Amino acid sequence: ISAIVITLSVTCELSSKDLLVCCLAFLPTGWGLILVAQAMRPIIENTGLWQFTEVLAKAYDYGMGSILFSPIAILAWLLIISAFQTRFLFNQAFNRHLQIQPILEGKKKQK
Numbered sequence: 001i002s003a004i005v006i007t008l009s010v011t012c013e014l015s016s017k018d019l020l021v022c023c024l025a026f027l028p029t030g031w032g033l034i035l036v037a038q039a040m041r042p043i044i045e046n047t048g049l050w051q052f053t054e055v056l057a058k059a060y061d062y063g064m065g066s067i068l069f070s071p072i073a074i075l076a077w078l079l080i081i082s083a084f085q086t087r088f089l090f091n092q093a094f095n096r097h098l099q100i101q102p103i104l105e106g107k108k109k110q111k
Helices: 002-011 016-039 049-077 079-089 091-095 101-105
Strands: none
Touching (some): 049 079
């Protein structure tokens, strides 16, 4: 598939932006074809096309999950995002100069 993409990009003088737009245009098309195949399941279930549809649907599911959740996971690992979230959630307490960290850690005052 990559050879076809490279050949077409050289032949048609496509830029990397054009290739990205083409890839983004084919994503909903592929998903639509999967939905059509699901609607036609009773007809194509006994053929080899149904197994291909299942594999393609799983690949779309894994791909979309990776694309959507990897930025969220990366941001969750960054400490600055955690500090920002704490500041955002406890903004009123910070404005009143309360000490939030001992509360979050669950430490008790020693008497």
